[in-house]
Amino acid sequence: MVVYHHDRYSRQIRLAQVGEAGQKKLRSAGVVVVGCGALGSVLSDLLVRAGVGRLRIIDRDFVELSNLQRQVLFDEVDVQQRLPKSEAAVRKLNHINTEVQLDAVVDDLNRGNVHALLHGYDLIADGTDNFETRFLLNEASHQLNTPWVYAACVGTTGVVMPIIPHHSACLRCILDQPPPPDINPTCETAGVLGSVVHLAAAVQFTEILKMLLGHHAEITPGLISIDGWRNRVVRVVVEGPCRCFESQNYPYLKGQSGQQAIVMCGRNAVQIIPSSTRLIPLEEMADKLLATGAMLPIRNEFLIQMHINEYTLTLFSTGRAIIQGTADLATARRLYAQYIGN
Amino acid sequence: MKIMLNGEERTLNGEWSLTRLMEELQLPPQRVAVEVNRQLVTRACFGQTLLHEGDQVEIVTLVGGG
Numbered sequence: 001m002v003v004y005h006h007d008r009y010s011r012q013i014r015l016a017q018v019g020e021a022g023q024k025k026l027r028s029a030g031v032v033v034v035g036c037g038a039l040g041s042v043l044s045d046l047l048v049r050a051g052v053g054r055l056r057i058i059d060r061d062f063v064e065l066s067n068l069q070r071q072v073l074f075d076e077v078d079v080q081q082r083l084p085k086s087e088a089a090v091r092k093l094n095h096i097n098t099e100v101q102l103d104a105v106v107d108d109l110n111r112g113n114v115h116a117l118l119h120g121y122d123l124i125a126d127g128t129d130n131f132e133t134r135f136l137l138n139e140a141s142h143q144l145n146t147p148w149v150y151a152a153c154v155g156t157t158g159v160v161m162p163i164i165p166h167h168s169a170c171l172r173c174i175l176d177q178p179p180p181p182d183i184n185p186t187c188e189t190a191g192v193l194g195s196v197v198h199l200a201a202a203v204q205f206t207e208i209l210k211m212l213l214g215h216h217a218e219i220t221p222g223l224i225s226i227d228g229w230r231n232r233v234v235r236v237v238v239e240g241p242c243r244c245f246e247s248q249n250y251p252y253l254k255g256q257s258g259q260q261a262i263v264m265c266g267r268n269a270v271q272i273i274p275s276s277t278r279l280i281p282l283e284e285m286a287d288k289l290l291a292t293g294a295m296l297p298i299r300n301e302f303l304i305q306m307h308i309n310e311y312t313l314t315l316f317s318t319g320r321a322i323i324q325g326t327a328d329l330a331t332a333r334r335l336y337a338q339y340i341g342n
Numbered sequence: 343m344k345i346m347l348n349g350e351e352r353t354l355n356g357e358w359s360l361t362r363l364m365e366e367l368q369l370p371p372q373r374v375a376v377e378v379n380r381q382l383v384t385r386a387c388f389g390q391t392l393l394h395e396g397d398q399v400e401i402v403t404l405v406g407g408g
Contacts, residue, residue, distance in 0.1 A: 035408055037408050038407075038408060040408065126408070127408050128408050129406065129407050129408040130406055134406075151408065152404070152405045152406055152407055152408050153405060153407055153408065154405040154407035155405070157403060157405050158405075159402065159403075159404055159405055169382075173382075174375040174382065174404070175373065175375070175404055176384070176385060176386075178406075179370065179372040179373035179406070180372060183370040183372055183373060184373060184406050185405070185406075185407070186406065186407050187407040187408075190407075192407060223375050223404075225403070232348070234348050234349070234400055234401075235400070236376070236377045237377065237380055238375070238377075238382050341406065342406065
Protein backbone atom coordinates (compact mmCIF):
# COMPACT_ATOMS: atom_id res chain seq x y z
CA MET A 1 0.00 0.00 0.00
CA VAL A 2 1.27 3.44 -0.86
CA VAL A 3 1.04 5.87 2.04
CA TYR A 4 0.60 9.28 0.53
CA HIS A 5 2.56 12.15 1.94
CA HIS A 6 -0.60 14.22 1.99
CA ASP A 7 -2.50 11.77 4.24
CA ARG A 8 0.32 11.46 6.70
CA TYR A 9 0.65 15.19 7.36
CA SER A 10 -2.95 16.27 6.74
CA ARG A 11 -3.64 17.38 10.34
CA GLN A 12 -0.42 19.36 10.44
CA ILE A 13 -0.98 20.94 7.03
CA ARG A 14 -4.39 22.09 8.21
CA LEU A 15 -2.67 24.37 10.75
CA ALA A 16 -2.56 27.95 9.51
CA GLN A 17 1.06 28.14 10.64
CA VAL A 18 2.09 25.23 8.41
CA GLY A 19 -0.05 24.73 5.28
CA GLU A 20 1.11 23.00 2.09
CA ALA A 21 3.99 25.43 1.63
CA GLY A 22 5.18 24.91 5.19
CA GLN A 23 5.09 21.14 4.85
CA LYS A 24 7.31 21.43 1.76
CA LYS A 25 9.74 23.55 3.74
CA LEU A 26 9.91 20.89 6.45
CA ARG A 27 10.50 18.22 3.83
CA SER A 28 13.45 20.12 2.43
CA ALA A 29 14.97 20.80 5.87
CA GLY A 30 17.80 18.95 7.59
CA VAL A 31 18.14 18.85 11.39
CA VAL A 32 20.95 17.42 13.45
CA VAL A 33 20.12 16.24 16.97
CA VAL A 34 23.18 16.20 19.22
CA GLY A 35 22.66 13.70 22.02
CA CYS A 36 19.86 11.17 22.01
CA GLY A 37 18.97 10.62 25.64
CA ALA A 38 15.66 11.74 27.09
CA LEU A 39 15.27 15.09 25.30
CA GLY A 40 16.87 13.88 22.09
CA SER A 41 14.59 10.87 21.78
CA VAL A 42 11.36 12.78 22.46
CA LEU A 43 12.44 15.53 20.07
CA SER A 44 13.56 13.15 17.30
CA ASP A 45 10.21 11.36 17.49
CA LEU A 46 8.36 14.70 17.06
CA LEU A 47 10.61 15.80 14.17
CA VAL A 48 10.30 12.50 12.30
CA ARG A 49 6.52 12.40 12.68
CA ALA A 50 6.32 16.04 11.54
CA GLY A 51 8.17 15.10 8.36
CA VAL A 52 11.51 16.90 8.36
CA GLY A 53 13.48 15.79 5.31
CA ARG A 54 16.73 14.72 6.93
CA LEU A 55 17.60 13.92 10.51
CA ARG A 56 21.07 13.10 11.80
CA ILE A 57 21.28 11.77 15.35
CA ILE A 58 24.64 11.88 17.12
CA ASP A 59 25.20 10.05 20.42
CA ARG A 60 28.22 8.56 22.21
CA ASP A 61 26.27 6.31 24.57
CA PHE A 62 24.55 2.92 24.52
CA VAL A 63 21.12 2.02 25.91
CA GLU A 64 20.90 1.04 29.60
CA LEU A 65 17.99 -0.07 31.77
CA SER A 66 17.99 3.21 33.74
CA ASN A 67 17.18 5.07 30.48
CA LEU A 68 13.80 3.42 29.90
CA GLN A 69 11.94 5.54 32.49
CA ARG A 70 12.05 8.52 30.10
CA GLN A 71 13.94 7.83 26.88
CA VAL A 72 10.94 6.99 24.76
CA LEU A 73 12.62 5.51 21.70
CA PHE A 74 14.27 2.63 23.56
CA ASP A 75 13.04 -0.71 24.93
CA GLU A 76 14.28 -3.75 26.83
CA VAL A 77 15.57 -5.45 23.68
CA ASP A 78 17.83 -2.45 23.01
CA VAL A 79 19.17 -2.78 26.57
CA GLN A 80 19.85 -6.50 26.15
CA GLN A 81 21.67 -5.85 22.90
CA ARG A 82 23.52 -2.85 24.37
CA LEU A 83 22.76 -0.98 21.17
CA PRO A 84 24.23 2.49 20.66
CA LYS A 85 21.49 5.04 21.29
CA SER A 86 21.71 6.73 17.91
CA GLU A 87 21.44 3.38 16.11
CA ALA A 88 18.54 2.16 18.29
CA ALA A 89 16.77 5.49 17.75
CA VAL A 90 17.16 5.41 13.98
CA ARG A 91 15.87 1.82 13.78
CA LYS A 92 12.76 2.80 15.75
CA LEU A 93 12.19 6.03 13.83
CA ASN A 94 12.51 4.24 10.52
CA HIS A 95 9.41 2.20 11.43
CA ILE A 96 7.55 5.44 12.11
CA ASN A 97 8.37 7.38 8.96
CA THR A 98 10.33 5.92 6.06
CA GLU A 99 10.07 9.22 4.19
CA VAL A 100 12.67 10.80 6.48
CA GLN A 101 16.31 10.32 5.58
CA LEU A 102 17.86 9.16 8.86
CA ASP A 103 21.53 9.01 9.77
CA ALA A 104 22.91 7.56 13.01
CA VAL A 105 26.34 8.73 14.18
CA VAL A 106 27.86 6.77 17.06
CA ASP A 107 30.46 9.23 18.26
CA ASP A 108 31.42 11.85 20.80
CA LEU A 109 30.95 15.34 19.38
CA ASN A 110 34.14 17.29 19.96
CA ARG A 111 36.08 20.13 18.38
CA GLY A 112 37.81 17.72 16.02
CA ASN A 113 34.64 16.46 14.33
CA VAL A 114 32.10 19.18 15.10
CA HIS A 115 32.40 20.92 11.74
CA ALA A 116 32.13 17.73 9.70
CA LEU A 117 29.15 16.44 11.68
CA LEU A 118 27.10 19.65 11.73
CA HIS A 119 27.92 21.04 8.28
CA GLY A 120 25.11 20.91 5.75
CA TYR A 121 22.21 21.00 8.20
CA ASP A 122 19.74 23.83 8.67
CA LEU A 123 19.43 23.55 12.42
CA ILE A 124 21.20 22.07 15.43
CA ALA A 125 19.01 20.65 18.21
CA ASP A 126 20.51 20.21 21.64
CA GLY A 127 19.94 16.86 23.30
CA THR A 128 23.28 16.78 25.14
CA ASP A 129 23.72 16.15 28.85
CA ASN A 130 26.53 18.60 29.63
CA PHE A 131 27.55 22.26 29.33
CA GLU A 132 30.94 21.47 27.78
CA THR A 133 29.37 20.24 24.55
CA ARG A 134 26.84 23.07 24.61
CA PHE A 135 29.56 25.71 24.75
CA LEU A 136 31.15 23.99 21.75
CA LEU A 137 27.79 23.92 19.92
CA ASN A 138 27.28 27.60 20.74
CA GLU A 139 30.52 28.48 18.94
CA ALA A 140 29.99 26.05 16.06
CA SER A 141 26.52 27.47 15.49
CA HIS A 142 27.98 30.96 15.20
CA GLN A 143 30.83 29.90 12.94
CA LEU A 144 28.57 27.86 10.62
CA ASN A 145 25.79 30.48 10.86
CA THR A 146 23.37 27.69 11.78
CA PRO A 147 20.74 28.26 14.48
CA TRP A 148 20.62 25.99 17.49
CA VAL A 149 18.10 25.42 20.24
CA TYR A 150 19.49 24.85 23.74
CA ALA A 151 17.34 22.52 25.83
CA ALA A 152 18.03 20.74 29.09
CA CYS A 153 16.29 19.17 32.04
CA VAL A 154 17.21 17.99 35.52
CA GLY A 155 14.97 17.25 38.48
CA THR A 156 11.64 18.93 37.76
CA THR A 157 13.11 21.81 35.74
CA GLY A 158 13.38 22.15 32.00
CA VAL A 159 14.93 25.03 30.04
CA VAL A 160 14.84 25.99 26.38
CA MET A 161 16.53 28.82 24.48
CA PRO A 162 16.40 29.37 20.72
CA ILE A 163 19.67 30.84 19.47
CA ILE A 164 20.01 32.44 16.04
CA PRO A 165 23.54 33.57 15.24
CA HIS A 166 23.92 37.29 14.43
CA HIS A 167 20.32 37.96 15.56
CA SER A 168 19.61 36.66 19.05
CA ALA A 169 21.52 36.35 22.28
CA CYS A 170 23.65 33.21 22.68
CA LEU A 171 24.34 30.81 25.53
CA ARG A 172 27.47 32.73 26.52
CA CYS A 173 25.45 35.95 26.79
CA ILE A 174 23.65 34.48 29.80
CA LEU A 175 26.34 32.16 31.16
CA ASP A 176 29.95 33.30 30.89
CA GLN A 177 31.30 29.78 31.42
CA PRO A 178 30.05 26.27 32.25
CA PRO A 179 29.08 26.03 35.93
CA PRO A 180 31.59 24.10 38.03
CA PRO A 181 30.66 20.41 38.42
CA ASP A 182 29.83 20.50 42.13
CA ILE A 183 27.00 23.01 41.68
CA ASN A 184 25.75 21.43 38.51
CA PRO A 185 23.37 18.56 39.23
CA THR A 186 23.02 15.80 36.62
CA CYS A 187 20.14 13.40 35.97
CA GLU A 188 22.22 10.71 37.70
CA THR A 189 22.73 12.74 40.89
CA ALA A 190 19.47 14.73 41.07
CA GLY A 191 17.07 12.51 39.13
CA VAL A 192 14.67 13.70 36.45
CA LEU A 193 10.90 13.76 36.14
CA GLY A 194 9.75 11.92 33.01
CA SER A 195 7.11 14.53 32.18
CA VAL A 196 9.49 17.49 32.39
CA VAL A 197 11.49 15.92 29.56
CA HIS A 198 8.37 16.06 27.39
CA LEU A 199 7.58 19.64 28.45
CA ALA A 200 11.06 20.85 27.51
CA ALA A 201 11.23 18.80 24.29
CA ALA A 202 7.78 20.03 23.29
CA VAL A 203 8.77 23.68 23.65
CA GLN A 204 12.05 22.97 21.85
CA PHE A 205 10.19 21.28 18.98
CA THR A 206 7.78 24.20 18.54
CA GLU A 207 10.64 26.72 18.42
CA ILE A 208 12.45 24.52 15.89
CA LEU A 209 9.31 24.33 13.77
CA LYS A 210 9.00 28.14 13.77
CA MET A 211 12.61 28.42 12.60
CA LEU A 212 12.25 25.82 9.85
CA LEU A 213 8.97 27.34 8.64
CA GLY A 214 10.49 30.82 8.60
CA HIS A 215 8.23 32.33 11.29
CA HIS A 216 11.18 34.26 12.69
CA ALA A 217 9.16 37.01 14.35
CA GLU A 218 7.30 34.42 16.40
CA ILE A 219 10.37 32.72 17.85
CA THR A 220 10.39 33.16 21.64
CA PRO A 221 13.30 35.44 22.51
CA GLY A 222 15.51 34.50 25.44
CA LEU A 223 15.40 31.71 27.93
CA ILE A 224 12.28 29.76 28.85
CA SER A 225 12.27 27.86 32.12
CA ILE A 226 9.59 25.34 33.01
CA ASP A 227 8.95 24.11 36.53
CA GLY A 228 7.23 20.85 35.73
CA TRP A 229 6.12 20.20 39.28
CA ARG A 230 4.49 23.54 40.07
CA ASN A 231 3.42 24.11 36.46
CA ARG A 232 5.12 27.45 36.19
CA VAL A 233 6.90 29.00 33.26
CA VAL A 234 9.39 31.83 33.66
CA ARG A 235 11.04 33.69 30.81
CA VAL A 236 14.15 35.80 30.81
CA VAL A 237 14.34 38.01 27.75
CA VAL A 238 17.87 38.62 26.57
CA GLU A 239 18.36 41.27 23.93
CA GLY A 240 20.29 40.25 20.86
CA PRO A 241 22.34 40.21 18.82
CA CYS A 242 25.13 38.85 20.95
CA ARG A 243 28.60 40.40 20.89
CA CYS A 244 30.39 37.35 22.23
CA PHE A 245 32.14 36.44 18.98
CA GLU A 246 32.92 39.82 17.45
CA SER A 247 36.62 39.10 17.23
CA GLN A 248 35.99 35.53 16.01
CA ASN A 249 37.16 34.21 19.34
CA TYR A 250 36.03 30.63 19.57
CA PRO A 251 37.87 29.28 22.63
CA TYR A 252 36.08 25.91 22.61
CA LEU A 253 36.56 25.32 18.88
CA LYS A 254 40.20 26.30 19.17
CA GLY A 255 40.76 24.15 22.24
CA GLN A 256 41.74 27.14 24.42
CA SER A 257 38.84 26.44 26.77
CA GLY A 258 36.97 23.35 27.63
CA GLN A 259 37.52 20.01 29.15
CA GLN A 260 40.66 18.13 28.16
CA ALA A 261 40.46 14.36 27.86
CA ILE A 262 43.61 12.36 27.20
CA VAL A 263 44.36 8.66 27.03
CA MET A 264 46.92 7.68 29.66
CA CYS A 265 49.68 5.85 27.95
CA GLY A 266 49.65 2.10 28.54
CA ARG A 267 47.15 2.23 31.41
CA ASN A 268 43.77 1.58 29.80
CA ALA A 269 42.68 4.80 31.42
CA VAL A 270 41.63 8.32 30.45
CA GLN A 271 42.37 11.49 32.35
CA ILE A 272 39.84 14.30 32.29
CA ILE A 273 40.77 17.84 33.24
CA PRO A 274 37.73 20.11 33.54
CA SER A 275 37.67 23.67 32.20
CA SER A 276 36.72 25.00 35.61
CA THR A 277 39.61 25.50 38.02
CA ARG A 278 37.40 25.68 41.10
CA LEU A 279 38.04 23.20 43.92
CA ILE A 280 35.35 20.57 44.39
CA PRO A 281 34.05 19.95 47.92
CA LEU A 282 34.71 16.20 47.92
CA GLU A 283 32.59 15.45 50.99
CA GLU A 284 29.51 16.93 49.35
CA MET A 285 30.22 15.23 46.04
CA ALA A 286 30.74 11.87 47.78
CA ASP A 287 27.36 12.18 49.51
CA LYS A 288 25.70 12.97 46.19
CA LEU A 289 27.34 9.96 44.54
CA LEU A 290 26.42 7.66 47.43
CA ALA A 291 22.81 8.74 47.04
CA THR A 292 22.88 7.37 43.48
CA GLY A 293 23.68 3.95 44.94
CA ALA A 294 27.30 4.14 43.80
CA MET A 295 30.00 2.17 45.60
CA LEU A 296 32.75 4.42 46.91
CA PRO A 297 35.52 2.12 48.09
CA ILE A 298 37.88 5.03 48.73
CA ARG A 299 37.02 8.51 49.97
CA ASN A 300 39.47 10.76 51.72
CA GLU A 301 40.40 14.42 51.73
CA PHE A 302 42.26 14.08 48.43
CA LEU A 303 40.05 11.91 46.27
CA ILE A 304 36.92 9.85 45.80
CA GLN A 305 37.01 6.58 43.97
CA MET A 306 33.87 4.91 42.64
CA HIS A 307 33.06 1.83 40.61
CA ILE A 308 30.64 2.12 37.70
CA ASN A 309 30.13 -1.24 36.01
CA GLU A 310 33.55 -2.26 34.70
CA TYR A 311 35.04 1.22 35.20
CA THR A 312 36.70 2.93 38.13
CA LEU A 313 36.42 6.69 38.37
CA THR A 314 38.81 8.55 40.63
CA LEU A 315 37.95 12.19 41.26
CA PHE A 316 40.46 14.61 42.73
CA SER A 317 39.52 17.85 44.51
CA THR A 318 40.67 19.93 41.53
CA GLY A 319 37.98 18.27 39.43
CA ARG A 320 40.53 16.18 37.58
CA ALA A 321 39.45 12.56 37.15
CA ILE A 322 41.00 9.33 36.00
CA ILE A 323 38.66 6.78 34.48
CA GLN A 324 40.19 3.31 34.46
CA GLY A 325 38.90 0.43 32.38
CA THR A 326 38.74 2.28 29.09
CA ALA A 327 41.03 3.98 26.62
CA ASP A 328 38.03 5.46 24.84
CA LEU A 329 37.71 9.24 25.25
CA ALA A 330 33.98 9.23 24.53
CA THR A 331 33.26 6.64 27.25
CA ALA A 332 35.33 8.57 29.78
CA ARG A 333 33.68 11.89 28.93
CA ARG A 334 30.26 10.25 29.13
CA LEU A 335 30.90 8.87 32.63
CA TYR A 336 32.29 12.21 33.80
CA ALA A 337 29.25 14.08 32.46
CA GLN A 338 26.83 11.59 34.02
CA TYR A 339 28.28 11.35 37.49
CA ILE A 340 30.40 14.43 38.12
CA GLY A 341 28.71 16.91 35.80
CA ASN A 342 29.64 18.80 32.64
CA MET B 343 9.95 46.89 50.16
CA LYS B 344 7.96 44.69 47.88
CA ILE B 345 9.33 43.14 44.72
CA MET B 346 7.86 40.73 42.20
CA LEU B 347 9.99 37.59 42.07
CA ASN B 348 9.14 35.23 39.20
CA GLY B 349 5.62 36.66 39.17
CA GLU B 350 5.03 36.41 42.92
CA GLU B 351 5.12 39.24 45.43
CA ARG B 352 7.87 39.11 48.01
CA THR B 353 8.61 41.46 50.90
CA LEU B 354 12.23 42.28 51.75
CA ASN B 355 13.48 44.39 54.63
CA GLY B 356 16.70 46.39 54.47
CA GLU B 357 19.19 46.63 51.64
CA TRP B 358 19.17 43.78 49.17
CA SER B 359 21.65 43.14 46.40
CA LEU B 360 21.16 40.34 43.90
CA THR B 361 24.01 38.49 45.62
CA ARG B 362 22.11 38.60 48.92
CA LEU B 363 18.93 37.47 47.18
CA MET B 364 20.79 34.52 45.61
CA GLU B 365 22.09 33.53 49.05
CA GLU B 366 18.64 33.82 50.58
CA LEU B 367 17.14 31.66 47.84
CA GLN B 368 20.12 29.28 47.99
CA LEU B 369 20.69 29.61 44.26
CA PRO B 370 24.16 29.14 42.79
CA PRO B 371 25.06 32.40 40.99
CA GLN B 372 27.18 30.47 38.49
CA ARG B 373 24.16 28.94 36.85
CA VAL B 374 21.36 31.45 36.98
CA ALA B 375 20.13 34.04 34.51
CA VAL B 376 18.65 37.09 36.23
CA GLU B 377 16.52 39.83 34.78
CA VAL B 378 15.56 42.96 36.71
CA ASN B 379 12.83 45.05 35.09
CA ARG B 380 13.35 43.14 31.83
CA GLN B 381 17.07 43.88 31.71
CA LEU B 382 19.52 41.00 31.97
CA VAL B 383 22.02 41.42 34.79
CA THR B 384 25.34 39.65 34.33
CA ARG B 385 26.88 37.70 37.18
CA ALA B 386 29.70 40.20 37.65
CA CYS B 387 27.08 42.83 38.54
CA PHE B 388 25.05 40.83 41.09
CA GLY B 389 26.87 42.41 44.05
CA GLN B 390 26.34 46.00 42.96
CA THR B 391 22.77 45.57 41.74
CA LEU B 392 20.48 46.77 44.53
CA LEU B 393 16.80 46.00 44.52
CA HIS B 394 14.16 48.72 44.77
CA GLU B 395 10.46 48.87 45.59
CA GLY B 396 8.38 47.43 42.78
CA ASP B 397 11.28 45.77 40.93
CA GLN B 398 10.31 42.89 38.69
CA VAL B 399 12.87 40.14 39.12
CA GLU B 400 12.96 36.98 37.05
CA ILE B 401 15.43 34.28 37.98
CA VAL B 402 15.99 31.20 35.87
CA THR B 403 18.28 28.38 36.90
CA LEU B 404 20.12 26.82 34.01
CA VAL B 405 20.42 23.06 34.03
CA GLY B 406 22.69 20.79 32.06
CA GLY B 407 21.04 17.36 31.84
CA GLY B 408 19.25 15.99 28.87
